[in-house]
Amino acid sequence: xxxxIKKNHPDNYFSLLGLPVSFSIDKETLTTNYxxxxxxxxxxxxxxxxxxxxxxxxxxxxxxxxxLQTLKNPLQRSIYLLSRYGIExxxxxxxxxxxxxxxxxxLRENLSQVNDKDDPLGELDTILDDVKSRINKIISxxxxxxxxxxxxxxxxxxxxxxxxxxxxxxxxxxxxQEECLDKEEDLADQL
Amino acid sequence: MALLQISxxxxxxAPHQHKLAIGIDLGTTNSLVASLKSGMxxxxxxxxxxxxxxxxxxxxGKNNSLYQTDVGHQxxxxxxxxxxxxxxxxxxxxxxxxxxxxxHSIYNFVTEEDSVVPRIRTIAGDVSAVEVSAEILKKLKQRxxxxxGGDLTGALITxxxxxxxxxxxxxxxxxxxxxLKVLRLINEPTAAAVxxxxxxxxxxxxxxxxxxxxxxDISILKLTKGVFEVLATAGDSxxxxxxxxxxxxxxxxxxxxxxxxxxxxxxxxxxxARQAKETLSEQDSASLAVELPDxxxxxxKLSLQQFEKLIKPLIRKTLVPCRRTLRDANIETDxxxxxxxxxxxxxxxxxxQMVGEFFATEPLVNIDPxxxxxxxxxxxxxxxxxxxxxxxMLLLDVTPLSLGLETMGGLAEKVxxxxxxxxxxxxxDFTTFKDGQTAMAIHVVxxxxxxxxxxxxxxxxxxxxxxxxxxxxxxxxxxxxIDADGLLSVSAREESxxxxxxxxxxxxxxxxxxEIESMLKDSFSYAQDDIDARKLREEQVEAGRVxxxxxxxxxxxxxxxxxxxxxxxxxxxxxxxxxxxxGSEQRAIKLKIESVDKISANFAQRRMDAxxxxxxxxxxxxxxxx
Numbered sequence: 032x033x034x035x036i037k038k039n040h041p042d043n044y045f046s047l048l049g050l051p052v053s054f055s056i057d058k059e060t061l062t063t064n065y066x067x068x069x070x071x072x073x074x075x076x077x078x079x080x081x082x083x084x085x086x087x088x089x090x091x092x093x094x095x096x097x098x099l100q101t102l103k104n105p106l107q108r109s110i111y112l113l114s115r116y117g118i119e120x121x122x123x124x125x126x127x128x129x130x131x132x133x134x135x136x137x138l139r140e141n142l143s144q145v146n147d148k149d150d151p152l153g154e155l156d157t158i159l160d161d162v163k164s165r166i167n168k169i170i171s172x173x174x175x176x177x178x179x180x181x182x183x184x185x186x187x188x189x190x191x192x193x194x195x196x197x198x199x200x201x202x203x204x205x206x207x208q209e210e211c212l213d214k215e216e217d218l219a220d221q222l
Numbered sequence: 223m224a225l226l227q228i229s230x231x232x233x234x235x236a237p238h239q240h241k242l243a244i245g246i247d248l249g250t251t252n253s254l255v256a257s258l259k260s261g262m263x264x265x266x267x268x269x270x271x272x273x274x275x276x277x278x279x280x281x282x283g284k285n286n287s288l289y290q291t292d293v294g295h296q297x298x299x300x301x302x303x304x305x306x307x308x309x310x311x312x313x314x315x316x317x318x319x320x321x322x323x324x325x326h327s328i329y330n331f332v333t334e335e336d337s338v339v340p341r342i343r344t345i346a347g348d349v350s351a352v353e354v355s356a357e358i359l360k361k362l363k364q365r366x367x368x369x370x371g372g373d374l375t376g377a378l379i380t381x382x383x384x385x386x387x388x389x390x391x392x393x394x395x396x397x398x399x400x401x402l403k404v405l406r407l408i409n410e411p412t413a414a415a416v417x418x419x420x421x422x423x424x425x426x427x428x429x430x431x432x433x434x435x436x437x438x439d440i441s442i443l444k445l446t447k448g449v450f451e452v453l454a455t456a457g458d459s460x461x462x463x464x465x466x467x468x469x470x471x472x473x474x475x476x477x478x479x480x481x482x483x484x485x486x487x488x489x490x491x492x493x494x495a496r497q498a499k500e501t502l503s504e505q506d507s508a509s510l511a512v513e514l515p516d517x518x519x520x521x522x523k524l525s526l527q528q529f530e531k532l533i534k535p536l537i538r539k540t541l542v543p544c545r546r547t548l549r550d551a552n553i554e555t556d557x558x559x560x561x562x563x564x565x566x567x568x569x570x571x572x573x574x575q576m577v578g579e580f581f582a583t584e585p586l587v588n589i590d591p592x593x594x595x596x597x598x599x600x601x602x603x604x605x606x607x608x609x610x611x612x613x614x615m616l617l618l619d620v621t622p623l624s625l626g627l628e629t630m631g632g633l634a635e636k637v638x639x640x641x642x643x644x645x646x647x648x649x650x651d652f653t654t655f656k657d658g659q660t661a662m663a664i665h666v667v668x669x670x671x672x673x674x675x676x677x678x679x680x681x682x683x684x685x686x687x688x689x690x691x692x693x694x695x696x697x698x699x700x701x702x703x704i705d706a707d708g709l710l711s712v713s714a715r716e717e718s719x720x721x722x723x724x725x726x727x728x729x730x731x732x733x734x735x736x737e738i739e740s741m742l743k744d745s746f747s748y749a750q751d752d753i754d755a756r757k758l759r760e761e762q763v764e765a766g767r768v769x770x771x772x773x774x775x776x777x778x779x780x781x782x783x784x785x786x787x788x789x790x791x792x793x794x795x796x797x798x799x800x801x802x803x804x805g806s807e808q809r810a811i812k813l814k815i816e817s818v819d820k821i822s823a824n825f826a827q828r829r830m831d832a833x834x835x836x837x838x839x840x841x842x843x844x845x846x847x848x
Contacts, residue, residue, distance in 0.1 A: 049838040064838060066449045070616050071833040074645060074706040078376070078405050078606040080771045083819050084826045089705050091830050093647040100642070212549065219545055 044098035044111060054112060054177035056102060065099045105170050106205050109198045112177060116186065118195055120202060127199055135203055138162065142211060151218050159211045162204055169201045241375040243405065243607040244366045245413070245599025248355065248379055248393065250313040250462060251435030251566065253277050254593060255362040256600035257370060258609070263417070263600040265593050266369045268294075274592060275365075277435075279357045280308040281346040287744040289346050289353070293361040305489040306330060307344045311464055312358075314436045315340070315351035316396075317388030319731045322460075328485040339733050352396045352733055353741060359400035376405035378603035380595050382437040383409035384457030384622045386668045387680050387710045388731040394707070395738055405606045407707040410434070411441035412452060412619055413598030414564040417589055419445050426559035427453075429547075431577050431585065432595075433540065434565035436462040440544050442551040442558075451618045453551035454641045456543035461536065463499070463567035469532045470495035470524065474510065478520045487515060502529045503569045530572045537576050544580055550641050561585045566592050618643050621704050625680075628665035632674045637702055640670065647703040651717075654698075658690040664700065666712070679730040683712065689719045758808040765803035765811050769796055772822060775829060783828045795821045 045052045049064045069092065070076075077088040101107045110120055141158055148154040176194045180187065245263070247254045252274040256265040265273045272295065280297035282290040292300065301308040305328055315323045320331055320340045330343040341348035359379075366374065379402075381393050390407055397404045411430035419428070425445050432439040439457035443450055471491050475483065483491065491512055498508035507525045514520055548555070563585045567573060578585050589597065605615060620641045626634035627650065637648050652662065662685050669677030688696050697717040704710055733741075743753060773796065780789050795818045802814045 047834070062446075066446070066616070067837040068834050069618060070449070070614065071837040072830060073616055073618075075406065075606055075617065079608050079767065080775075081768050081819060081822070081826070083823055084771065084775075084829070087826055087830050089645045089703070090647065091834070092706070093645040093703065095834075096643045096646055216546060216549065219542075 043115070044101050047095065047098045048102060050102070052112075052181060054105075054109060054181075055174050056108070058103075061099070061102060065095065068095055105166075105173070106198070106201050109173055109177070109194075109201065112181075113191075113195055113198060116191055118191065120195065120199055127196060127203075131200055131203075135207070138207060142207070142214065145214060145218075152215065155211060155215055155218065159208065159215075162208050162211060166201060166204045166208065169197055169204070173197055173201070241607040241609055242366075242370050242372050243375050243600075243603035243609070244363075244370075244377045245596055245601070245603045246359065246362055246377055246379045246402075247410070247413075247596035247599060248313065248358065248381075248396075249277055249435055249595075250311050250437060250464065251277060252592065253358050253362060254596035255366050256593070256596040257366060258600055258604045263597045263604075265596050266365055268365055270295075275358065275361060276310070277312065277358055278308060278310040279312070279354050280304060281344040281349065282307075284346045289349070289357065291346075291357050293357050302486060302489045302493060305485040307346070309342060309344075309349075309354045311436055312351050312354040314460065314464070315342075316355065317386065317390070317392040317731050318351070328488055337733070337737060338731060339737070350733065352392050352738075353399060355393070355396035356399035359396055359402060363400055363402055374402070375607045376403040376603070378405045378599050378606060379407055380410045380413045380599050381407050381708075382432070382434070382457060382459055383411050383439040383441050383452075383455040383619075384437065384459045385708070386459070386623055386678055387708070388678070389459065390708050391732050394709070395733055398738065399741055404707075405603055407709075408599065408602060408617065409439070409441065409452070409455065409619055409622075409708075410595045411439050411455065411564065412443070412450065412617055413596075413602065414562060414594045415441070415443045415445075415450055415598065416601055416615070416617070417594045417598035418562050418586070419443075419450060424559060427551075427553060427557050429558055429561045429581060430564055431540075431544070431561055431568065432457075432564040433567040433573060434462050435567070436460070436464050438462055438540050438543070440540070440547050442547050442553065448614050449616045449618065451643075452620045452641075453553070454547040455620055455622050456547045456550070457622070458539070458543065461539060463565070465536050466499055466533050466567065466570065467492055467495045469536065470498055470529070473524070473528075473532055474512065474520075474522075477522055478512065478514070480514075484515070487512075498524050499529070499570070502526050503571060533570070533572065534576075537573055541576070541580050544577075555580075555582050558583060562594075563587050564591050564594055619706075619708070620644060621646065621708060623668045623678075624670055625702060625704070625710065626667050626669070626677060628667065628674045633672055634667050634669070634674050634677050638704065644704050644708060645706050647701055649699050649701045652685075652698045652700060653694050654688065654691065654696045655693060657693050659693070659696075660688045660690055661686045662688070662698070666702070666710070680710065681712075681730055685714050688716055691718075754808070758806060758811075761808045761811045761815075762803050765799055765815055768815055768818060769800055769803075772796055772818070775822075775825065779825075779829050779832060783832060784825060788825070792822055792825065 043052070048061060048068070050056060050061060072088055072091050072095070074085060074088045074092055077085045101111050113120065138158065145151045145154050173194065176190065176197060180190050180194055242257065244255050244257045254265050254273060254275065256263055267273050268275070275294045276298040278294065278297040278301060280292040280300050282292065284290065297308055301310060309329065319338065320333055323340065324331065331340045332343050332348055333340050334348070339350050341350050363374070377397065379393060379397055381390055393407060394404055411432045414430050414432065415428055428443050428445065430441045430443065437457065437459050438461040439455065441455040442453045444453055474491050474495060480487070494510055494512050498510055501508035502524070507523050510522050510524060512520045558581060561577060561581045561583055563574065568591050574585050602617065621638060621644050622640060624636045624640045625638040626636045629635045637650050638646055654662065663682065664685065665674070665682050666680045667674055667677035668680050671677055685698060688698065695718070698714060699717050700712060700714045702710060702712055772792065776789065776792065799814045799818050803811050
């Protein structure tokens with residue numbers, strides 16, 4: 032399969048939601064298009080239809096929901112874009128630089144000690160803000176990387192590798208963010 | 223020039239034929255039925271003018287195999303005289319196993335050998351929660367048919383947003399037993415939002431705090447241009463006004479030094495507790511008087527202050543899910559436009575006060591909190607049957623609980639996360655563990671915890687017929703789908719060989735298809751002829767529905783999407799179906815429906831794709847026109 036076919040396949044999530052294939056997306060257009068499509072194919076519109084149509088509408092609505100979830104979230108969106116180049120995340124863990132892994136260990140260490148602090152929730156907020164700003168930095172870097180990648184005529188393997196490494200970092204940070212939020216919930220419930 | 227009239231896709235072409243649809247709020251304490259009357263949704267009263275039907279069923283006996291029951295006010299009056307045969311708060315038992323429901327229950331629960339569903343032993347026999355609920359639904363259905371005077375096209379039934387799959391399935395089963403065609407199950411807070419949202423027409427973020435008789439739900443919705451999108455939902459399907467009653471009951475038992483009350487006394491005290499709670503919504507103290515078994519009367523006063531001290535921990539418990547929804551919806555209290563109070567228990571002043579403080583806004587109580595859910599349900603039911611509605615409205619709801627699978631070591635692996643918009647479908651690949659393995663067992667759970675034992679077991683099923691291969695070579699793709707009712711279905715396929723695996727799902731807490739079939743048979747206890755006549759009638763109705771839907775589709779898209787040949791093939795099939803359904807061969811009608819379905823499969827697919835294209839393209843046209 033050549034590059035251009037992958038990019039323009041009619042069944043892809045971007046064309047499904049009427050958007051150009053790109054990492055940067057217009058959130059408002061995404062939401063409006065999603066709503067307009069659901070207004071025409073949601074199972075509620077087929078409550079009186081034949082079984083076949085009701086069944087199709089459930090499947091289609093589920094697919095559209097999946098497309099929205101994937102495109103709305105920067106991590107999911109970049110994993111999806113990479114998958115179109117045949118890349119599955121996690122295969123090339125060794126491409127992560129050691130300095131990043133050290134940072135991760137430190138952040139996790141801090142998180143595990145939050146409970147012992149005088150103001151655990153405040154401490155957690157500091158860590159969360161730090162993680163969020165790291166994620167945002169990666170996102171803005173990815174905008175350029177994906178733009179270059181998608182506009183290239185030939186597949187640039189070096190660039191692809193570089194992009195995957197950034198996405199992998201984002202995945203690490205996202206997981207950490209989730210753990211922070213779980214911890215926040217636990218702490219709040221104890222109040 | 224005359225303007226061409228073009229109807230909405232998915233709607234029928236007979237605009238003047240108004241269809242009768244009802245919305246039912248099947249509550250723990252009270253139930254209601256509502257329908258649209260000249261454009262306004264209203265709850266329907268019984269002949270005595272009561273809108274609320276107490277969700278109480280008294281079993282009197284059995285005639286042939288038909289239950290003799292009293293439902294509603296009469297049953298409620300008899301409850302303390304005949305407590306063991308008079309079932310109230312049955313909603314708490316829906317989709318639940320024995321260990322969940324024993325607490326605070328006065329009934330004699332029994333389990334049968336070949337069923338996972340507990341039964342309540344009554345004078346009329348052992349009855350399941352589904353059958354008890356069906357009696358309530360039958361009563362509401364009759365009320366609606368009497369008031370509206372015609373055949374019902376369908377009913378929309380509300381369920382707590384936090385109901386899990388087993389509880390939803392049980393509700394749908396009850397409707398089936400009551401002979402209702404369920405258009406959709408929708409979440410109670412979403413229905414309330416529809417009732418409020420359309421009246422005020424306000425765009426923005428709304429919080430629905432719904433504390434009913436036995437369940438608590440919190441939902442955060444966003445309203446944009448006719449689309450209600452649930453951002454997050456949470457709750458507790460075993461927390462409600464009943465628990466406030468129980469808190470007072472426990473206090474009375476302690477004060478009166480009663481250690482081991484029998485069913486009659488407990489029922490009496492529970493009734494006194496409920497009355498005291500209602501009094502304390504308006505007054506500073508409530509007098510209590512309970513007749514004890516020795517004939518003496520125990521009297522006391524419960525002050526508002528004491529009452530609030532008793533119930534405060536329970537209300538605080540509702541704030542934990544509130545906090546979680548805010549987080550899941552990724553919003554702050556500042557973003558919230560208003561907080562809507564739903565459910566009779568929100569009449570308790572302390573509830574309003576604590577919720578108001580938590581969300582930093584004065585809660586809304588414009589619509590009667592008892593009726594708001596039924597009113598919203600009736601509106602949505604009317605939209606679903608395709609009656610013309612001025613407001614093009616769409617509800618996008620979410621699944622309240624994560625769906626997971628048991629993995630090695632008793633851990634749950636999440637396949638679908640909570641608060642994912644439904645319908646949703648996710649595929650998961652599995653492989654074999656041993657050489658030549660031809661079957662595998664899969665355990666589906668619902669819940670947020672990591673350990674399987676902390677989650678709720680939904681179903682177990684076995685995949686059989688996997689072709690024998692070396693370990694790890696088979697690729698079994700299992701697809702989990704949650705439909706718009708929030709109900710799960712599972713399908714599986716061995717990918718490398720294309721073998722469709724057989725799945726036998728054993729619900730952990732549900733009635734099997736066989737059990738429902740036999741209950742249905744019992745409810746039409748007479749002769750085999752009657753059952754056959756009913757089946758034929760149902761098949762004819764189904765045929766009529768298929769014909770109507772296809773004809774509507776042909777009018778809308780036949781020219782655009784089909785060749786002349788294809789059109790005539792479908793038309794011919796429709797004509798044949800019409801002809802056959804006039805006869806009395808149920809089986810022949812069924813077969814013909816199936817064949818029409820096959821013939822029109824491509825057309826359905828093309829219509830769906832065309833709808834999407836139209837949705838995206840139409841928008842650009844609109845922009846030009848305006």
